[in-house]
Amino acid sequence: MTEFIHALINYRFLQYALLAGVLASISCGITGTYVVIKRITFLGGGIAHTVLGGVGLAYYLGINPYWGAFASAITAAVIIGLVTLKADQQEDTVIGALWAVGMATGIIFMHLKPGYNNDLMTYLFGNILLVSRQELVLLFWLTLLIVAVVLVFYRQFLVVCFDEEYSRIRGVPVDIIYILLLVLIALTIVVLIRIVGLILVIALLTMPAAIASLFTRTPSQMMLWSIIVGMVVTTTGTAIAYTPDLPVGATIIVLCGILYLVAIGIKHAFNVGQRKKR
Amino acid sequence: MTTPVISLEHIYFRYSDQDALKDISLEVFPADYLAVIGPNGGGKTTLLKLILGLITPTKGSISVMGTSPAKGRNHIGYVPQYGNYSRSFPLRVKDVVMSGCIQGKSFFPWHSKEIHKKAEANMNLVKILPLAEKSFSELSGGQKQRTLIARALITDPEIILLDEPTASVDSEVERDVYELLKELNQTKTILLVSHDIGFVSQYVNRVMCLNVASCTHPISELKTGMNVHYEGHLQPIHHHCKL
Numbered sequence: 001m002t003e004f005i006h007a008l009i010n011y012r013f014l015q016y017a018l019l020a021g022v023l024a025s026i027s028c029g030i031t032g033t034y035v036v037i038k039r040i041t042f043l044g045g046g047i048a049h050t051v052l053g054g055v056g057l058a059y060y061l062g063i064n065p066y067w068g069a070f071a072s073a074i075t076a077a078v079i080i081g082l083v084t085l086k087a088d089q090q091e092d093t094v095i096g097a098l099w100a101v102g103m104a105t106g107i108i109f110m111h112l113k114p115g116y117n118n119d120l121m122t123y124l125f126g127n128i129l130l131v132s133r134q135e136l137v138l139l140f141w142l143t144l145l146i147v148a149v150v151l152v153f154y155r156q157f158l159v160v161c162f163d164e165e166y167s168r169i170r171g172v173p174v175d176i177i178y179i180l181l182l183v184l185i186a187l188t189i190v191v192l193i194r195i196v197g198l199i200l201v202i203a204l205l206t207m208p209a210a211i212a213s214l215f216t217r218t219p220s221q222m223m224l225w226s227i228i229v230g231m232v233v234t235t236t237g238t239a240i241a242y243t244p245d246l247p248v249g250a251t252i253i254v255l256c257g258i259l260y261l262v263a264i265g266i267k268h269a270f271n272v273g274q275r276k277k278r
Numbered sequence: 279m280t281t282p283v284i285s286l287e288h289i290y291f292r293y294s295d296q297d298a299l300k301d302i303s304l305e306v307f308p309a310d311y312l313a314v315i316g317p318n319g320g321g322k323t324t325l326l327k328l329i330l331g332l333i334t335p336t337k338g339s340i341s342v343m344g345t346s347p348a349k350g351r352n353h354i355g356y357v358p359q360y361g362n363y364s365r366s367f368p369l370r371v372k373d374v375v376m377s378g379c380i381q382g383k384s385f386f387p388w389h390s391k392e393i394h395k396k397a398e399a400n401m402n403l404v405k406i407l408p409l410a411e412k413s414f415s416e417l418s419g420g421q422k423q424r425t426l427i428a429r430a431l432i433t434d435p436e437i438i439l440l441d442e443p444t445a446s447v448d449s450e451v452e453r454d455v456y457e458l459l460k461e462l463n464q465t466k467t468i469l470l471v472s473h474d475i476g477f478v479s480q481y482v483n484r485v486m487c488l489n490v491a492s493c494t495h496p497i498s499e500l501k502t503g504m505n506v507h508y509e510g511h512l513q514p515i516h517h518h519c520k521l
Contacts, residue, residue, distance in 0.1 A: 162369060163358070166378075172380055
C-alpha cells in the first residue's frame with residue numbers, strides 16, 4: 001500500500017486513473033440504479049457488447065475508437081429501445097442477436113486490421129492506468145451530461161420505471177423517456193469501457209447499485225450509496241492491483257463481487273435478527 | 279337529463295386473432311358506482327384501456343367527460359392491480375402517492391409543498407398516513423391497494439377507474455376496500471372491474487356483465503331474482519344474459 005501511495009503522489013497516470021474511477025462511479029451509480037430497479041441488466045449487456053462493433057469499425061477506419069463506441073452504443077440503445085417498446089419480436093432474442101452481431105462485427109474488423117492490436121484489447125478488458133488527460137476530459141463532460149439529464153428528468157425516469165402505463169395516462173412521453181434512459185446507459189457504458197472494458201462493464205454498472213439497493217429505501221439514496229460503493233471499489237481495486245501488477249479492471253470487478261456477497265450476508269443476518277426480535 | 283361522464287357506443291375491439299369486445303355500449307353517470315364483472319379474458323381490462331385512451335376501438339365511439347379518452351383521462355384517477363409492481367422497487371409510500379401527479383412537464387426531482395400537502399391529505403383519507411415513510415414493497419396487499427387509491431386521488435379526479443381492486447386479498451381486506459370506495463363514491467364516480475361478484479354486489483349501484491359482449495343490470499335485480507345466477511358463478515351470468 002505504501003508503494004501505491006508513493007506512486008500516487010509521483011505519477012500522473014495513477015492520479016488520472018483514480019479520477020477516472022471517481023467519474024465512472026458517478027455515472028454508473030446513477031444510471032446503474034435505473035438498470036437495477038427497472039431490471040434491464042440484460043439490455044445493458046446488449047448495448048455494452050454491441051459497442052465492440054463500433055470500436056472495431058473506428059479502428060479499421062483509423063478514427064478515434066471512442067467515437068465508434070459512442071456511435072454504436074447510442075445506435076444500439078435506440079434500436080433496443082424501439083424493439084422493446086414497439087416490435088412484436090421477443091425482445092430478449094433481438095437483444096441477444098444484437099449482442100452477438102456487435103461482437104462478431106468487432107472481431108471481423110480486428111481481423112481485417114493488420115497486426116496485433118493491443119490498444120483494442122484495452123477496450124475489451126479495460127485498463128484504467130492508460131487513461132489519458134484527453135480521455136479524462138471526455139469522461140468529465142460525459143459524466144456531467146449524465147448528471148444534468150438525470151437531474152432534469154429524475155421524476156419522469158422514476159415513474160416510467162415504476163409504472164409505464166400510469167405514466168402514459170398522465171401524459172408522460174414514455175417512449176421518449178425510456179429511449180433517453182437507454183441512451184444515458186449507453187453513455188455510461190462508453191465512460192466505463194476504459195475502466196473495466198466492455199466485457200466486464202455490466203458488472204460495474206449493476207453491482208454497486210445492487211449493493212446499495214440492499215440498504216436503501218429510495219432511488220436517490222440508492223444512487224448516492226451506489227456512487228460511494230463505486231468509488232471505494234475502483235480506488236481500492238486499483239490500489240490492490242498496482243503492486244502485484246494484476247489486471248486492474250478484473251481486480252475491481254472481483255472486489256465488487258466480494259463486496260456484494262458480504263452485503264447479501266449482512267442483509268440476511270439483519271433480516272434474521274429482525275425476525276427473531278418479533 | 280344528466281350527461282354521462284363516460285359513454286361507449288357500439289364498441290368493437292379485436293386483437294390480431296380474436297375479438298376482445300363486441301358491440302359494447304355503456305353510459306356511466308356522475309356518482310355512479312358501477313362494477314364490470316366477467317371471467318378472465320372476457321375483455322374487462324381491454325374496456326378500461328379503451329376508456330383510458332391507451333388503445334383505440336376497432337369500431338364505435340367513446341367519450342370521457344364529453345371529449346376523447348386521450349383528453350378526458352385527465353379527469354380519471356386510475357388504480358391498476360397492485361400485483362403488477364416489482365416487489366423490490368425502492369419507493370416509499372409517500373413517493374408512490376406523489377408520483378400520481380406526474381406530468382409531461384414534471385422536471386427536476388423536487389415536489390412542490392402543495393403536492394406534499396395533497397399527498398398527506400389523501401394518505402390520511404385512505405388511512406395510510408402512518409405508513410408514509412415505509413417502503414411500498416413491504417406493504418400488505420390491502421395497504422398497497424390503499425396507496426394506489428391515494429395516488430389516483432392526488433389529482434382530484436371526478437372518476438376513479440379500478441382494475442381488480444380486490445384481487446389476491448382476503449375477504450376482510452376486500453370488504454375494507456369496498457367500504458373505502460363507497461365513501462369515495464359520495465364525491466366521485468367509480469367504475470371497477472372484477473372477475474368475482476362476491477362482496478361487490480353489496481356496494482355498487484349497477485353491474486355490467488362482460489364476456490366479450492355485455493349486458494347491464496341495476497343492482498336491485500341482482501339482489502332479487504337474479505341473485506342465484508350471479509353469486510360466484512360466471513357461466514350462469516353468461517347464460518342468463520344470453521350473450
